[in-house]
Amino acid sequence: MKVACVGGGPASLYFSILMKRVDPSHDITVYERNPAGSTYGWGVTYWADLLNDLHSIDPDSARAIREHSVRWDSWVVHVRDRTTITAHHGEEGFGIGRRELLGILAEQARSLGVRIEFEREIADEGELTDADLVVAGDGVNSVLRERHADHFGTEVSVGRNTYAWLGTTKIFDSFTFAFVETPHGWIWCYGYGFSDSHSTCVIECSPTTWRELGLHQANEADGLALLEKLFADILDGHPLIGRAPADGGAHWLNFRTLTNRTWHRGNLVLLGDAAHTTHYSVGAGTALALGDAAFLVNALHRDTRLPSALARYERERRSAIRSPQRAARYSAQWYENLPRYINLPPPQMFALLGQRHSALLSRIPPRLYYRIDQLAEQLKSLCEVKR
Incomplete structure (x- = not known):
């Protein structure tokens, strides 16, 4: 298959890596409009479960990413003159520079035979008529998606x-x-x-x-x-x-939460932020982009018919990301309604900060929610002891 990836972000680069690992004969080019080494942002976050997933499908990239990441397993929360340290309950978090991450993925892609063309802007998929598949991984402001916004049914909530x-x-x-x-x-x-x-x-x-x-x-x-x-x-x-x-x-x-009614049109398919965005307060953007890449590769190699493969990718990936998308919406709403929580006693406020992904939190008085949550934790501990 001849594949053109538009946009040199994590989603496109990781997709090209996985496609080459599955079948080295794929002819893949990644087009990035910016110069090599230029990127926006600082560091990105991810969690231990992503690292485990990466190890299972691409151990080389996973090892390099882990080696260049910093790790934490606790929160520090400051409110006025109050400070607390809240354990992550065993869940590890990681941070890596966006430039470092892109460099690792680009090096891995090149080592597998992927061509990367920097300072090459693709404004129309008509420039890629010889490609069997065009992957739009060009971000939230995707030019390729915007050319067919009516077809994709793009909606943005600010x-x-x-x-x-x-x-x-x-x-x-x-x-x-x-x-x-x-x-x-x-x-x-x-x-x-x-x-x-x-x-x-x-x-x-x-x-x-x-x-x-x-x-x-x-x-x-x-x-x-x-x-x-x-x-x-x-x-x-x-x-x-x-x-x-x-x-x-x-x-x-x-922050703009972007959704699309459909993620593909002919041989053009959306990936990462071009398809969907998730509020930064849950730290899931990078994980979702890499997950999109894995799902798309899997769908393409389970079904050699492109239309049905792209439909499978969209159907299965939409289902998989529904939960983190909901969590992100509730998390954003928690911060938009901060006065509702900020003056609670410190233990309650800190606990509800950790529960901000809950759909019930905005519907139940915060103090009552806290008591219910604490009771649930006590019952859970009691059940574990009885086992």
């Missing part, structure tokens, strides 16, 4: 809160949450390490707080200076770092 994706030289040993109260409302961050020299720091707040703090009109330097003051307690004198090179504007965004 989140209420604003956020900025920043870096810092402060190394967080644990996954760190910090909630800071200002005269204009709450602002908070999620921090996690991804190398021995840098961490990611995602900062979020309501649109009212964002405007009244003046962040909506501050340039990047002034905005970073203000945020460094607000989060001085956790940064320990380390700076926050914006995009490089800075263009003078602060990069505040509203």
